Amino acid sequence: MKIFQAVVLGIILTATTVAQNYPKRDGVNYDDLIRKYPSSSTTEMDRYQSPYLLPDTTARLEQDPSKVQARAAHPDSVRTELFGYNLFARGGTTNEIPQNLALPEDYKLGSGDNLIVNLWGKVEQEYNLTVDRQGAVFIPKIGEVAVWGLTLQQAEKRLREKLGTGFSDFQMTLSLGKLKSIQVFVFGEVKFPGSYSVNSLSTMFSALYLAGGPSERGSLRRIKLIRSGVETASIDLYQFLLFGKNVAGVSLQSGDVVFVDVVGKRVKVEGAIKRPAIYEILGTESISEMIELAGGTLPSAYLERVRVDRVTTNDAYQVLDLNLKDAASPDLAFAMEDGDEVSIESIYDHKQNVVYLEGHFRHPGLYQYQEGLTLAQLFKNGCDLEEQAYRGRIDILRCENGRDTSLVTVDPEEVIAGIIEVPLRAGDKLIAYSREDVTAKRTVSIFGMVTRPGDYSYYEGMKVSDLVFKAGNLMQSAYPLRIELARTMEDGQREVLYASLDDPTGDMPLSEHDKIFIRQIPGWEERDIVTIEGEVRFPGKYVITKETNSLYSLIQRAGGLSDDAFATGTVFTRGTIISDLKRRGVDELINRSAEKLEDDSGKIRIDSSAVLRDNNMSNRIVVHIDELLKSGDSRYDIILKDGDQVYIPSNPAGIQVLGAVPSISTIAYQDGKKADFYVKRAGGFLPNADKKHVQLIRADGTIVSGRSSLSKEVRLGDAIYVPTKVHKERDWLKIFSTTASVAASIATTIFVFDRL
Secondary structure: OOOHHHHHHHHHHHHHHHHHHHHOOOOHHHHHHHHHOOOOOOOOOOOOHHHOOOOOOOOOOOOOOOOOOOOOOOOOOOOOOOOHHHOOOOOHHHHHHOOOOOOOOOOOOOOOOEEEEEEOOOOEEEEEOOOOOOOEEOOOEEEEOOOOOOOHHHHHHHHHHHEEEEEEEEEEEEEOOOOOOOEEEEOOOOOEEEEEEOOOOOOOHHHHHHOEEEOOEEEEEEEEEOOOOOEEEEOHHHHHHHHHHOOOOOOEEEEEEEEEEEEEEEEEEEEEEOOEEHHHEEOOOOOOHHHHHHOOOOOEEEEEEEEEEEEEEOOOOOEEEEOOOOOOHHHHOOEEOOOEEEEEHHHOOOOOEEEEEEEEEEOOEEEOOOOOHHHHHHHHHHHHHHHEEEEEEEEEEEEEOOOOOOOEEEEEHHHOOOOOOEEEEOOOHHHHEEEHOOOOOOEEEEEEEOOOEEEOOOOOOOEHHHHHHOOEEEEEEOOOOOOOEEEEOOOEEEEEEEEOOOHHHHHOOOOOOEEEOOEOOOOOOOOOOEEEEEEEOEEEEEEOOOOOOHHHHHHHHHHOOOOOEEEHHHHOOOOHHHHHHOOHHHHHHHHHHOOOEEEOOEEEEEHHHHHHHHHHHOOOOOOOHHHHHHHHHHHHOOOOOOOEEEEEEEOOOOOEEEEEOOOOEEEEOOOOHHHHHHHHHHHOOOOOOOOOOOOOOOOOOEEEEEEHHHHHHHOOOOOEEEEOOOOOOOHHHHHHHHHHHHHHHHHHHHOOOOOO
């Protein structure tokens, strides 16, 4: 959250800087303007920024079938949208602002406007003129003509007079070509505040669109135009959204500020309404006006009790019930306040003269209630229990006194036998349960080499093979001749039995809560796969076996190296190295033995533990492919494991010099040259270079570091890394450790990503 606030603050500061540096013209002091219209604090969040701030202290009476007096719970799983803000969801660019708008008659020409003059008669001529910064256009052989501040008609008259001094007997037309650009500002509660370059016909709506529209804290109904420090116009976007009225606002002028106020009062309207949303209100709208704003109620709206949730000035939560059914009801004038939530229930939630059958009846649902209706009559009318229903009990949930719920339990067998008579009431809810609902689940379990191990329902007569089938059958590695079955006897003692699927007599019947274990075939080997890429004849994935599990055999199976292969630079990676080191406690050993090494000047040279930890993050294993392929010596070979990856690069063309040198580049390789030769070719050392810790990174992944590395002979494919000096007064240790880690991995990336 702090990072987000910092980014937002940066955007606002950038826009503020632009405004402050903008020329103070047209009598506008932008320093004063910014102070006059500050952005709201990011900590002052509107309660509908999190739209469910109000606690629902009146929990829904879930078991009340009539729900006449039940309080509807807030729909926490569904967010009520802020009305109108999706208008700007897509955002826009200056290219999307139309250029072919109708030109107002009072449009004043200014610097940057493009004028097209057509002459015909004795002279055929077309002039394409642009108004310069002095407000004039230049016509060859005629001279400059001042047009700044003129309308198009006034400019045509003046141009006709000027052209008449050089031409005679001609006709002319004047039209406006490309419009001039003006600089305007959009501040306040918008998504992207700042300055924008727009054409001179742009409106307040155009500028607002470019700025991404109001943020969720911004008002859609109080958008101001500030010109020369004075509010000259305002727009209410609700007039456009609700009634389609054109509220684009007046045309903008250079230096104008479009300012979006912080949102005012908000009211949520939900339920049986045509347009449920959170609305902004301007004053003390009544609830009837609020409903009209939301599009009106649905035909199913229950208006005898409309609920208003309100937080009062003393932070108390209040629920108000209003009757809006009667057109003369005084409740229709009920004034809304900021944060109110209006809930309109549906008439379908207030069913009367019905009883509810729920659960394992043959025909569950709603049934008409008539005076004197009994449970036995419902059973006779085809509403008896399903076959799998539990026949020891039926529950009747009954609303008492309009608010309390009572529970009546009934034995359905006694009702069917005529032993008892159970009269029903309107609104009763009858619940029938299944046998599984009221009895403990009967399960058996299977583990090991099956597709879907786990718990499964137990059935009478179930055998081991049946459970294996339900678990997706045996895996290829499963051993079916000795299946372990663990069983708990009635006296609590445990017994272990053995079954076999190859022998019908060994397919044992199961008992409730039995547990089966399928073991793996002894000596089973999974199909391990390795990958070899790069300069081999047949790159790809290979399955390894006991006979072909070495690096040498993998290269042979891949057809050997290509003619362009650079074997010395082979990159061999194994993904399990890091986890192996951690499991063996190497990381903890590094932590215990860590110490900072300092030179005589007090400069930190290196944190050994940090660098070791970072270098251990590399999964690369150093290999010597040249020696392996030449001699076939097993000392250079590696036993492969599942997931290993081998990459053989192509021949490089030079030596990379990286780090604190003037020119990070690749230097052409010259046989026999040492590291300092290549550093000089890269421009030498920068002033902050740490010459004592230069690293010569061999193509095979080994590293030569320290002062002596500069005197080492460089081989084809090597890289040289020059670190920067690290000072103690700053927390550069982490940076240095990270840099060392990067340097250690250069030998990998140089061949994978840079085909020299």
